[in-house]
Amino acid sequence: MGRRDIDESDFRSRPSKRGSRPRTKQRPEHSDAVTGLVTGVDRGRYTLLVKDVGGADGVGEAGGVGGDGGADVGGGEKIVTAMKARELTRTRVVVGDRVDVVGDVSGGEGSLARIVRIQERTSTLRRTADDTDPYERIVVANADQLVIVTALAQPEPRTGMIDRCVVAAYDAGMSVLLCLTKADLASPDELRALYEPLGVEVVVTRRAASDGEVADGGVAGGGVAGGEGALVLASDSVEEVRDRLRGLVSVLVGHSGVGKSTLINALAPAAQRATGVVNDVTGRGRHTSTSAVALPLPVAVSEGEPADTFDGWVIDTPGVRSFGLAHVEVAHLLHAFEDLDEVAQECPRGCTHLADAPDCALDDWIDASPDDERPARSARLTSFRRLLSSRTGSDA
Template sequence: MGRRDIDESDFRSRPSKRGSRPRTKQRPEHSDAVTGLVTGVDRGRYTLLVKGDDADASDERIVTAMKARELTRTRVVVGDRVDVVGDVSGGEGSLARIVRIQERTSTLRRTADDTDPYERIVVANADQLVVVTALAQPEPRTGMIDRCVVAAYDAGMSVLLCLTKADLASPDELRALYEPLGVEVVVTRRAAGGDAAVSEADGANRAGETTGGMALAPESVEEVRDRLRGLVSVLVGHSGVGKSTLINALVPDAGRATGFVNYVTGRGRHTSTSAVALPLPVAVADGEPADTFDGWVIDTPGVRSFGLAHVEVAHLLSAFEDLDEVAQECPRGCTHLADAPDCALDDWIEASPDGERPARAARLSSFRRLLSSRTGSDA
């Protein structure tokens, strides 16, 4: 084969066997994208709730999607509102593509421990963190509750402390500990005769374990529902505290697996393996949810720890407006802990009127307990 003349058409800016065109950083606008709410994440596939062209709730459909290549390093989590293109019909075998994540109103984060620099996003766009804690079996751990409260305040979320198994122990001590923080407290108890719900086979197969899945008293469930209405609430708690049992009572068709607590270790088994968002029925009658919904409940896997390496102390102080204002008079570098010299918060207690002093002291004590959870110091 003889040589041929070479001209400018033979030039390749990025030579390759296929002669691919140069890459560009310009991305399509995706003006035809629709908005979806991420309700579940499972091994790179995202379950979305996408509304139709009108506001009719019956036109909502479940869509499965994957992330676009440009979002490879961006984490999409339950609660995110995303822009989606492609096949958004929701038909069997269809697959859409997430091309944008809309701005988040809140982001609940945690780290593995207080020194881990890697932040794990738990959920996005939640209004309220519900800390589910058993009063017994397993025993409550105030350190875990404190850390959840700190993380919620840092995320700009309100906190609801849900105390379960009140038929086994009194909630009074924990109420007194957290209500001065402005944390609402709600209590649930298991229905009388709930032990009958555990079959003999279950007892034989789980020797040394006690059920976490007994039926709850309906009135206590409705008290929780009243505090979740109109909000996006994320439930967090140790394994075995009754979180999945509570969710199944709030959303009867949720089908969340319930676990058991080991008598020896006092710990429960992980039953929720991934976060999932569930619509909250307005009411439940005869075990069936109503056709209308008012709010969202996000179930999360049980956690062993809640690291706070990502939380700045200044953000925690700002959650206590009265204390934050007083702390402006503190010397530079003040830690605000009990052993901090010349802390203005101590002077605030000393100068308080007699009638206000107990309330102020309780609030400062609560703040310092949370602060010590963040800093790892003794309050």
């Protein structure tokens, strides 16, 4: 048989196993990968902070890059843009993640690295759209502390939202700090009395009351930091918050309009986070932060002087309307209410703890409470039962 020319008919679009080499399940080890901290996410592109060549690789205990556990931003770190590798297509990378990256990690203009691994997370803060939504949304990873930012007025505080955030934080293994803003408009005493006995730390911020207070160190925190129309927070209240954030990775969560971005700008003026106003009709704020972003926390802020040392991270998140707890096991809800959890040990076996539960020790606890403590105890039990009924589909 003579030799013939090869044409299109000889092309096999789906070769047999015999005619093609089987795909291997082995993946490259990427032993040359470097560690980066995810500080921002924008439409499939990830902003990373990576230790520059010659420095100690790795992310410190407080979330900073380096081996000393501090956030020594500007001490040899560089900003790198990256995308996920194909094998991570179905895996979500979020702000706070520590990742291994390969490729062009020079950080130069137009460079693009590749995220090949996500390191084990120490904590994962999650939420759902509501208590029946099966889809979990990861807010941030590897945070040490959840800072619940709540305004004392404009908009009015919602204890239900606070309780939900406390439950989510404890479920994630994080500590909780309650930050009450706008104390110049309303007293924080009632909320302090409600949460401090439970071991929840409370800090309070207020706007500067006079020009003298501004001159003594008030911190601009609205609009473009220090710009026209900027709100000015009293410096002593800002520094009280800063003291609670030092050396930690803290994520700020709250409704729109509570002053979260204003506080961020006061803590880290270089952030220049946009701020909005509260609608006089609805009492709700307008979303100004559209995505989570991690910002280094300056040790101190001096007017006109750039920050040169940092100790910790603050993660700003978009304002939320709700904080669903569908991902939290019902049995874990009670653990977030330490006072109620202790009393519930006296409940009969199988007690549902709902309002119609017979012989529930929580009701006896309310009946036996002193007159001055009864309103606070009742509010706590009402909040817990509202969460419980929402998760179980029962009537409160």
